[in-house]
Amino acid sequence: ISTGTDVSLSSYDEDQGEAPCVPIGMAGFAAxxxxxxxxLKSRGNTKMSVHLIHVRVAAEGFVVGAMTPDMGSSMYKEFWAKPKS
Structure with missing residues (x-):
């Protein structure tokens, strides 16, 4: 059902393409x-659950680290680098 209102998301543009942080984050996560x-077999006397938690935290940290520069750049362009009109 269309309400006739035009919804515009200024930070989303289909012509931009995919950000380079997405494939970098996915590749790093998988690696x-x-x-x-x-x-996993050579973890020593560390419990398996602790080892898996460390792996998960490292993978999530890599993804967040890969996304941070792109998000910072987007925020800079959106809020601080706008021409004053």
Whole structure:
């Protein structure tokens, strides 16, 4: 059902393409998880649950680290670099 109102999201533009942080974050996440699973047998006397939590936190941290510069750039362009009109 259309209400006739035009909804515009200024920060979303379909012509922009995909941000480079997305494939970098996905690749890093997959690499860290693969490495963590590879090292699962040689974890020493660490419990499996603790090892898996460390792998998860490292993978999530990489994704957040990959997204931060892109989000900072977007915020700068949206709020501080706008031409004054």
């Amino acid at each position: 860290i998880v693969a490495y963590g699973l590879y090292k």
